[in-house]
Amino acid sequence: ENTYSLRPGLQHRFKSSTVKECIRAILKEKLANAQYIPEEMPELTKSLSDTIKDRLKEEGFDRYKMVVQVVIGEQRGGVNMAARCFWDADTDSCAHDVFMNDSLFCVVAAFGCFYY
Structure with missing residues (x-):
């Protein structure tokens, strides 16, 4: 019997x-009193993306590849962001x-792609 899902x-x-x-939750904890220092x-941004990615791994999304993008x-001023993905x-x-x-402002996008 094939057990591969x-x-x-x-x-x-x-x-x-x-x-x-x-x-x-992570953004509130890490950025509540943060000041924009270039x-x-x-x-x-690297620390936030690593923290978010590690936390998402703990959530039990088995066989998902996580991609986390952080912009601060x-x-x-203003900012426009867009993302396009080719996925299932x-x-x-x-x-x-x-x-x-x-x-400051912080925009986070997290993408979960199932690994077949």
Whole structure:
């Protein structure tokens, strides 16, 4: 009998709402009192993306490849972002959240792609 699963079980599917809650909690914790200091932003964006990716791995999305994108900018201008993906609409998905304080804004997008 073949036991290799071609689709994730319902409990292991990428759930955008769960991912968004994880992102929101991490951003509130890490950026609540953060100030926009240009020299510190590259390290902060890498740290945030690693933290979010590690937290998503703990959520039990078995056989999902996680891609996390973090953009931080100073709170005085605008930004437009877009993403396009070529994926399986039945199994793959994404979630995003935006955090803002008086000094900065942070946009996070997390993509979950099922690994066949």
